[in-house]
Amino acid sequence: MADQDAQSPVGSEPPALPVLRWDELPEGPVLVLLDQTRLPVEEVELVCTDVPALVRAIRTLAVRGAPLLGIAGGYGVALAAARGYDVAEAVGLLERARPTAVNLGYGVRRVAAAYGAAAEKGAGAAEAAAVALAEARALHREDAQASRRMAEYGTALLEELLPGRGYQLLTHCNTGALVSGGEGTAFAVALRVHRQGRLRRLWVDETRPLLQGARLTAYEAARSGMAYSLLTDSAAGSLFAAGEVDAVLIGADRIAADGSVANKVGSYPLAVLAKYHHVPFIVVAPTTTVDMDTAEGTSIIVEQRSGQEVTELTSPQVVSAGGGGGMVVAPLGSPAYNPAFDITPPELITAIVTEEGVISPVTGVGLAELCARSSQV
Numbered sequence: 001m002a003d004q005d006a007q008s009p010v011g012s013e014p015p016a017l018p019v020l021r022w023d024e025l026p027e028g029p030v031l032v033l034l035d036q037t038r039l040p041v042e043e044v045e046l047v048c049t050d051v052p053a054l055v056r057a058i059r060t061l062a063v064r065g066a067p068l069l070g071i072a073g074g075y076g077v078a079l080a081a082a083r084g085y086d087v088a089e090a091v092g093l094l095e096r097a098r099p100t101a102v103n104l105g106y107g108v109r110r111v112a113a114a115y116g117a118a119a120e121k122g123a124g125a126a127e128a129a130a131v132a133l134a135e136a137r138a139l140h141r142e143d144a145q146a147s148r149r150m151a152e153y154g155t156a157l158l159e160e161l162l163p164g165r166g167y168q169l170l171t172h173c174n175t176g177a178l179v180s181g182g183e184g185t186a187f188a189v190a191l192r193v194h195r196q197g198r199l200r201r202l203w204v205d206e207t208r209p210l211l212q213g214a215r216l217t218a219y220e221a222a223r224s225g226m227a228y229s230l231l232t233d234s235a236a237g238s239l240f241a242a243g244e245v246d247a248v249l250i251g252a253d254r255i256a257a258d259g260s261v262a263n264k265v266g267s268y269p270l271a272v273l274a275k276y277h278h279v280p281f282i283v284v285a286p287t288t289t290v291d292m293d294t295a296e297g298t299s300i301i302v303e304q305r306s307g308q309e310v311t312e313l314t315s316p317q318v319v320s321a322g323g324g325g326g327m328v329v330a331p332l333g334s335p336a337y338n339p340a341f342d343i344t345p346p347e348l349i350t351a352i353v354t355e356e357g358v359i360s361p362v363t364g365v366g367l368a369e370l371c372a373r374s375s376q377v
């Protein structure tokens with residue numbers, strides 16, 4: 001088990017991660033992404049000059065995580081507009097790039113609507129493109145604000161559930177600055193707890209098959225100076241049994257109207273374990289992740305990815321390029337089951353934390369009331 005015990009002293013925060021930025025180059029505007037497939041080995045930028053390049057970056061998980069997919073999708077529409085591409089076609093390509101995270105379609109449609117409204121009012125191409133970019137920037141800023149508020153609500157909820165103590169928190173996948181305009185969703189809560197000096201340990205599930213926990217969350221935890229330990233996904237059970245988990249914090253890719261939560265595969269087994277061991281299971285997500293048009297969890301489309309991600313230790317970049325070359329961990333040609341997400345029903349969720357407040361118990365009515373307060377859904 002990898003172990004990292006250092007606590008960063010207050011005031012020695014690392015610089016913000018260069019996750020995504022719009023840049024104006026002499027040859028035209030570009031969207032610059034931190035290529036998450038290369039982390040933690042190297043921090044490499046991926047420059048997208050057009051929408052097909054951004055769609056590839058989304059499919060190969062160079063850019064990923066629900067809120068960031070929404071932001072990237074929004075900037076993708078702005079890029080199409082600024083470069084004079086067919087915006088309607090860009091919208092279709094971006095919306096279909098990955099099916100589960102509802103934020104992607106939200107970001108794409110929101111920026112496209114702003115562009116369309118400007119064009120309808122008679123704006124010229126450059127002016128409408130500027131409106132699209134302003135909308136993408138607004139979405140980016142709002143996500144950063146949502147992240148701050150979720151961290152505040154999430155830490156207050158932990159204090160309410162587990163008063164006057166430090167915590168050992170378990171998380172799955174990656175939910176930090178790498179998925180957000182700010183410091184993330186679930187990870188932002190853990191980070192605030194750490195800054196309050198109350199994080200005894202962040203347990204980080206490695207998150208097979210693409211290792212977002214090991215590659216990305218451990219990377220963010222180490223940068224932040226948190227006490228954290230990495231574990232294989234299957235080690236979580238014995239950790240609960242040993243009484244070493246005070247609460248589970250995860251993010252979400254889509255929350256259906258009944259409160260069911262789609263998140264990285266492996267989240268549902270953690271919810272079952274948490275229920276059995278009477279440990280709070282907390283979902284942290286902005287209201288842009290709520291999809292009131294999807295009635296229940298069973299209606300959420302779960303992305304199925306290549307079995308090669310399971311049979312080989314390889315990067316999705318390599319898989320999507322049709323190449324082998326990963327480390328083979330199964331007999332050649334083994335069929336594999338590789339859903340990217342699973343669905344946790346509301347009865348297993350202690351609370352959903354959003355920027356608008358906390359829902360607990362999780363019910364469709366509570367979710368509808370909360371969403372009625374938000375302009376985002």
Ligand code: MRU
Binds near residue numbers: 061172
């Ligand atoms: O396949 P990924 O890496 O895009 O999956 C990301 C997750 O499942 C995150 O947990 C989710 O997007 C929540 S982060 C706010």
